[in-house]
Amino acid sequence: MSTIPTKLQALISERIISGEFPPGTRLDERALAEEYKVSRTPIREALRQLAARGLTDIVPMRGVVVREIGVKELSEILHTDCELEALCARLAAESMTAMEKTELEYIHQRSKEFVQNGDIDGYLEANRELHRLILEGAHNSVLTKMVGDIRERLSPYRQYHPAEADRLVSSHASHDAIVRAIIDGEGEKAYLAMRAHNAHLGNAALRAIRQAREHGGASGNGAASAVMPRRRQAQGDPKPPAAKRGRPRSTPQA
Missing domain, CATH: 1.20.120.530 (GntR ligand-binding domain-like)
Known part of the structure; x- marks a missing residue:
């Protein structure tokens, strides 16, 4: 069974890939913890997993930022x-x-x-x-x-x-x-x-990624403007923000 950090990593990675978090976006631990209704510890581990996968960089004086992958x-x-x-x-x-x-x-x-x-x-x-x-x-x-x-x-x-x-x-x-x-x-x-x-x-x-990035870029939404559903989620079940209209659905590769 997936751990909470792994689930969070998957949720955040989809937002990076779709363009909702564009290259250069700073991923703030506190803001993400509040958004997903979890503590900062699993967020910190999720961000480490993202860096290991090459989706983010750790930049001095800035923290974790989304890497440019064209x-x-x-x-x-x-x-x-x-x-x-x-x-x-x-x-x-x-x-x-x-x-x-x-x-x-x-x-x-x-x-x-x-x-x-x-x-x-x-x-x-x-x-x-x-x-x-x-x-x-x-x-x-x-x-x-x-x-x-x-x-x-x-x-x-x-x-x-x-x-x-x-x-x-x-x-x-x-x-x-x-x-x-x-x-x-x-x-x-x-x-x-x-x-x-x-x-x-x-x-x-x-x-799909091109289409998603077109929608994500046009919306102008970055990390700070993403919105979570209002009802509070349990820490064991982090949820992604409500999907944007027009974004393609994603499914695991078969």
Whole structure:
């Protein structure tokens, strides 16, 4: 179960990514604690997590400020991740053991059950496990670490895209092409399938982020002007401010 700082980090990161907290915005511990109705301790830890993810910087005499990460830079990082993970899929097709392939097939079939039941949380957990198995199945520790580091840096951005009614269905279908190619030992097919899968997700995320930043920028709202719902929230359940009209919904990446 997620801790309070982790939940707060996720809520604040979405506001950074959407442009509600634009680059250069100072994230004040006291103001955020009052807004989310929690103490300053979990806010402080959440801000440390944001800095570790590269979304903020700690600036002398100013404190924690939102880092400038432009759409162009983000696009380049997404492209790098797309190519490297596709390479992992190719290597996995060529080097996975029979037992590893069996485990990959099992997780893929489990994810199908989650799709049929509309279990988003279950599917996302299976999705993370499936990608982990492919990375490890490449049997290249240097490449695996590179992809892991990039995915950690991208994780707040990759989860931000418009909700789609058939999101799980389309994601599982593209996973099917990847898994089939790996199990059959078809390295080039696995590479192309993973590349197409990640390219689609990356492009969807970029479109949503551009749209969100247009709305966020036009509103002129920064950290100081964000508004929380009036009813007080329990400390164990921090809530985000009311959503702005016109902002795209965000759902975790599948």
